[in-house]
Amino acid sequence: METEARSRSRRPPANYTTGALVGKYLLEKVIGEGGMGTVWLARNVTLDSAVALKLIRPEVDSSEAFERLLKEARVTAKIEHPAIVRVFDFGETEQGDPFIVMELLEGQSLDDLLEEQGKIEATVAVQMLLPVIDGLARAHEQGVVHRDLKLSNVFLAREAKHVQPKVVDFGIAKLDHYDESPKLTRQGTILGSPSYMAPEQARGL
Numbered sequence: 001m002e003t004e005a006r007s008r009s010r011r012p013p014a015n016y017t018t019g020a021l022v023g024k025y026l027l028e029k030v031i032g033e034g035g036m037g038t039v040w041l042a043r044n045v046t047l048d049s050a051v052a053l054k055l056i057r058p059e060v061d062s063s064e065a066f067e068r069l070l071k072e073a074r075v076t077a078k079i080e081h082p083a084i085v086r087v088f089d090f091g092e093t094e095q096g097d098p099f100i101v102m103e104l105l106e107g108q109s110l111d112d113l114l115e116e117q118g119k120i121e122a123t124v125a126v127q128m129l130l131p132v133i134d135g136l137a138r139a140h141e142q143g144v145v146h147r148d149l150k151l152s153n154v155f156l157a158r159e160a161k162h163v164q165p166k167v168v169d170f171g172i173a174k175l176d177h178y179d180e181s182p183k184l185t186r187q188g189t190i191l192g193s194p195s196y197m198a199p200e201q202a203r204g205l
Helices: 002-010 062-079 110-117 122-141
Strands: 025-033 037-044 049-056 087-092 098-102 107-109 154-158 163-167
Touching: 025 049, 049 062, 062 087, 062 098, 062 122, 107 110, 110 154, 122 154, 122 163
Parallel strands: none
Antiparallel strands: 025 037, 037 049, 049 098, 087 098, 107 154, 154 163
16 A cells, blocks of 8 residues: 555646546536645536546645545545535546546535625525535534535535535545544644634644
8 A cells, every 4th residue: 555655646747638538537627626626527428417526636645635535535425415515436547646526516605605795694594504504414423524614615506496505525524433544634733724613623633
């Protein structure tokens, strides 16, 4: 495993462009970027269906990224709740870079909504947050703690007849009974967004 991790970290960075084929997924355009990965609009060429595909940034250490992305896929797939983004697949590109495939969401984050409107009515806020609370309660029942819950990680997905809030980005979630590598979470390491941290999280406990 150690040799495999070293070989991953030595690989030259791969550049992925529109039209590239990642396994059975055709990359169409970038729809989001985060600290660790880039999210693409992609198409499953076998099923001819649109999905969201997250690829690790080339500058990120690929051995750690592989573990973290695999963990995110396992954690998210474990929960199975309408207010939690669904994960369909996990794999590696021909260059050895890990990726996960998720449901494609249309809409905007709660952060973007507040940026546009400034504020929202209390009743609307409650309607948005109740599904999130229910989804997180389900996650906690499954032994999952998100650890980075913030406005930008609550996505307001437009569905056929309503807006479905969904919690996204379980990249630093904690999963009970998961044999987590010490490289991913060392004692005293602070994970998450400072403005949204619980006190014990900010202390690195």
